[in-house]
Amino acid sequence: MEARRDVFQAIADPTRRAIIGMIAEQPVNVNAIAAQFEVSRQAISLHLKILTECGLLSIKQQGRERLCEARLDKLNEVHEWVQQYHQLWTSRLKALKGFLEEEAKQPTIHKKSKK
């Protein structure tokens, strides 16, 4: 269980995404997180470890409890990667929309213009 450990890998798992959603607003301790899931506490503990290792989570010891806090800024890598393609595809959609509107005005201009 010691290999690739990056943010993309971390958020690939739906349980881990749920954990992030659960602690995004305010820190939550380990047992409280585990209580929300069907799987064992150990399984959640492992997910927390993975999230911690890739920097998406930081842990504050508080007596015998451990508060898990989301480090949302670490999602920036994903945000930027997706953003570039998001811009690409939305600009294409706009171009298509513009084209279709031109077509609607002068439906046959492309077929006739060359002949």
Add this chain to the structure above:
Amino acid sequence: MEARRDVFQAIADPTRRAIIGMIAEQPVNVNAIAAQFEVSRQAISLHLKILTECGLLSIKQQGRERLCEARLDKLNEVHEWVQQYHQLWTSRLKALKGFLEEEAKQPTIHKKSKK
């Protein structure tokens, strides 16, 4: 090799992200993609299959070639998931910045105000 197959899972692999980057601008055929990587053509073929199964890729048969075209709109799911947290953390950053600026103007107001 037949289980979870969603966009988050698909982009978890760096090779698959590289493939998406390679075909984002225009369609490319299978061998041309495979030629860019160290791994075997079969390995790439499997990655293409995974990308296809989650809708990030569509294939157009063109004679004996298969043109792989990126379906960037399928990244929307990821975009929206990250976006909500991006907004959360940037608004926090702004709040922090505002707070620090207030502190700079009246450095001790919080400590003195109550005593």
Add this chain to the structure above:
DNA sequence: ATGATATGCAATCATTTACTTGCAAATATA
């Protein structure tokens, strides 16, 4: 028709993943 090209499919394999159960250690609480 013949050979080269583009690609898929199947079998196989080493690692990694996501879990589980059991046990130990530290910290609260009665």
Add this chain to the structure above:
DNA sequence: TATATTTGCAAGTAAATGATTGCATATCAT
């Protein structure tokens, strides 16, 4: 101090992942 609570660590397991090699098939060029 005795006991309950919170959590980590270790060993074990089934399934998924990423990759390889070998063989088959369709299409294009000569």
